[in-house]
Amino acid sequence: SKKLEINREQRALMKAIVDAYNRHQIPEDVAKKLLQDQYSPEENFLLLTEMATSQVQVLVEFTKNIPGFLSLDREDQIALLKGSAVEAMFLRSAQVFSRKMPTEHTDVLEERVRKSGIPDEFMTPMFNFYKSIGELHMVQEEQAILTAITILTPDRPYVKDPQAVERLQETMLDVLRKLCVLQHPQEQQYFARLLGRLTELRTLSHYHSEMLASWRMNDHKFTPLLCEIWDVQ
Numbered sequence: 001s002k003k004l005e006i007n008r009e010q011r012a013l014m015k016a017i018v019d020a021y022n023r024h025q026i027p028e029d030v031a032k033k034l035l036q037d038q039y040s041p042e043e044n045f046l047l048l049t050e051m052a053t054s055q056v057q058v059l060v061e062f063t064k065n066i067p068g069f070l071s072l073d074r075e076d077q078i079a080l081l082k083g084s085a086v087e088a089m090f091l092r093s094a095q096v097f098s099r100k101m102p103t104e105h106t107d108v109l110e111e112r113v114r115k116s117g118i119p120d121e122f123m124t125p126m127f128n129f130y131k132s133i134g135e136l137h138m139v140q141e142e143q144a145i146l147t148a149i150t151i152l153t154p155d156r157p158y159v160k161d162p163q164a165v166e167r168l169q170e171t172m173l174d175v176l177r178k179l180c181v182l183q184h185p186q187e188q189q190y191f192a193r194l195l196g197r198l199t200e201l202r203t204l205s206h207y208h209s210e211m212l213a214s215w216r217m218n219d220h221k222f223t224p225l226l227c228e229i230w231d232v233q
């Protein structure tokens with residue numbers, strides 16, 4: 001039916017988002033590194049800060065390709081990036097964790113992250129989220145649009161014109177809803193489950209600064225970009 005069909009404009013929007021998403025991937029495959037070796041808490045923390053710094057730079061490039069984003073107020077663009085960077089990092093970590101790989105690799109990866117230096121009390125919420133993302137078996141279009149929807153969240157701190165952000169987010173939500181029905185016709189509530197993960201993601205992201213501060217090591221060093229983007233140091 002017309003209502004459900006992805007129209008030409010939405011197809012162009014989706015192509016722009018997915019192309020940008022694929023162009024802006026983390027250069028270094030952190031999963032491969034973790035599968036190769038066991039690292040000390042210090043080395044893992046350094047790996048995380050390096051990966052996260054590179055991911056923020058990648059996220060900025062991706063966001064600039066979201067149709068309409070550059071037409072937003074300049075300060076609101078910054079507020080949206082700053083407000084979504086931690087969530088985007090956990091979402092990307094979950095997508096990396098959920099990549100199709102042999103079970104023993106997933107088990108090693110889980111073990112390495114569990115033993116990376118993060119206090120145990122954060123492991124349950126973190127892996128619950130990673131596994132709930134994995135169970136969705138998102139196609140890359142869904143992953144890309146879900147990341148765009150996370151960035152275009154109107155109620156981030158200091159956003160002056162949330163309505164303008166809401167209009168962009170609604171456009172993305174429309175495309176995602178149709179895509180979910182097309183890609184997962186058997187699962188009635190797939191779209192609702194997908195959006196439910198964004199709530200779980202926001203909750204997990206609240207632990208972020210505490211996870212970093214209590215990393216089993218002394219003297220946590222961050223890059224200048226992460227000091228800007230993460231509320232640390």
Ligand SMILES: O=C(NC1CCCCC1)[C@H]([C@@H]1CCCCO1)n1c(-c2ccc(Cl)cc2)nc2cc(F)c(Cl)cc21
Pocket residue numbers: 026030031032034044045047048049051052055089090092093094096097098109112113116118208211212
């Ligand atoms: O570097 C990571 N993630 C990057 C971030 C940028 C985008 C690409 C993925 C981290 C590091 C790797 C070294 C050990 C500690 O976790 N990481 C986290 C994680 C993220 C936030 C905090 Cl506070 C703690 C851990 N969860 C992961 C799950 C995974 F499957 C893999 Cl491979 C790595 C994962």
